Amino acid sequence: MSRTLVQPVGQKRLTNVAVVRLRKHGHRFEIACFPNKVLSWRSHVEKDLDEVLQSHTVYSNVSKGVLANSKDLLKAFGTEDHTKICLEILDKGELQVSGKEREVQLSAQFHEIATIVMDKTINPDTRRPYTITMIERLMHEVHFAVDPNLTSKEQALRVIKKLIEHFPIKRAPLRVRFTAPNSKFASLTENLDEWNANVISKDEFGSITSVVCEIEPSILRSCEEKLKGVQGRVEVLSVSAHAEGGSSVDQDDAQESQSVPAVETDPVARISEVMQKQSISSEMENLDQGQGKHQRRCKECDVLVEDKLYREHCKSGWHKHNYTRHKNGLPPLSQEECLVEMELADSKRDLKDYDF
Structure with missing residues (x-):
């Protein structure tokens, strides 16, 4: 009975790697890195090279395990030291x-x-922020696409300009405190009228007068320059001044629609109405499709789910959120309540102060 000879393979094949590629002098050079480590290295968060590279070896093809030729390395990089070459590929590849x-x-x-x-x-009507779901829907409406080569701050500035052109939305004002000597306060008052500032409070401390007001973020730099001439200074109290009260625009729109019949609907109201209709129609379709099919009860969410969709349901954010509440002894939430709670948690995240 014949047996098949198993020849040893002289290649080291790597799987589940992040490949960094660099073309130089007509040759392709690759290095094998751990997933999600290259960006940490480039942002100077990760300092240990061994935590980034799976091996200090330069390949011409990582997936096939083909090593780079020593002559090609010497010609392209001027050295055969693989560690130095790996560092250059990490930075430029x-x-x-x-x-x-x-x-x-x-x-x-x-x-x-x-x-x-x-x-x-x-x-601009309620002076309250929109919900994150509404903002994402408006961004889709203006056909916004993420550019990975730009920072989130730069792209947010561009999105705000587009949204202002098409929808009833505007920049949140800055809440600042202007401080100036009493002898220069008259010139400061003239500047406040020129800046269209909304004065909130005014206080006097001896020979110094301070005014708390709201201004447009775009004129902050010019305010600082003009106050230097009157020996004053600017202190930013809040980078986004919102009206106190309700948490979302959707709730205000719902209350207004109940009390006063709408004569003319704005684009944002139409979008929210479409979202509600889509959610209701999807729920009705699920109910129609679920009749006559085998279903399983999810004890964490307290709902019936079709057998084919049960695994997908367990992977959803709704199930995971209710699973955490179940472990903490809390009752389950519906899908809508879970969405609202997750949105509130997202909106309460501490954001860094962005200087627009």
């Missing part, structure tokens, strides 16, 4: 990511941009 990883990164950056836009804008 192009990171190769899979489609799913790229989709996750773009989705996370899209949500980050929407969060910045939500924090820096208000509804």
Whole structure:
């Protein structure tokens, strides 16, 4: 009985790696890195090179385990030291990511941009911020696409300008404190009228007068320059001044629609109405499709789910949120209540002060 000879393979094949590629002098050079470590190295968060590289080896093809030729390395980099070459490829090379990883990164950056836009804008009628769901829907309406080569702050500025052109939305004013000597307060008052500042309070401390007011963020730099001439200074109290009261625009719109019949609907109201109709129609379709099919009860969410969709339900954010509440002894939430609670948690995140 014959047996098949198993020849040893002289290649070291690497899987589940992040490949950084660099083309130089007509040759391709690659290094194998751990996933999600290259960006940490480039942002100077990760300092240990061994935590980034899977091996201090330069390849011409990582997926096939083909090592780079020593003559090609010497010609392209002037050295055969693989560690030095790996450092250069890490800094200058192009990171190769899979489609799913790229989709996750773009989705996370899209949500980050929407969060910045939500924090820096208000509804001009109610002077309250829009919800994160509404901001994301408006960004889709203007066909916004994330550019991975730009920062989230830069893209948020561009999105705000586009949204102002198409929807009833504007930048949230800055709440600042102007301080100047009493002898120069008259000139400060003239500047306040010129800046269209909304004065909130005025206090006098001996020979110094301070005024708390709200101004447009775009004129902050010019305010600082003009106050230097009157021996004054500017102190930013809040980078986004919102009206006190309710938490979202959607609640205000719902209350107004109940009390007063709408004569003319604005684009934002139409979008919110479409979102509600879509959610109701999807629920009705699920109920129609669920009749006559085997279902399982999810004890964490207290709902019936079709057998084919049960695994997807367990992977959803709704189930995970209710699972955490179940472990803490709390009752389950509906899908709408869970969405609202998650939005409130997102809106309460501490954002860094962005200087627009």
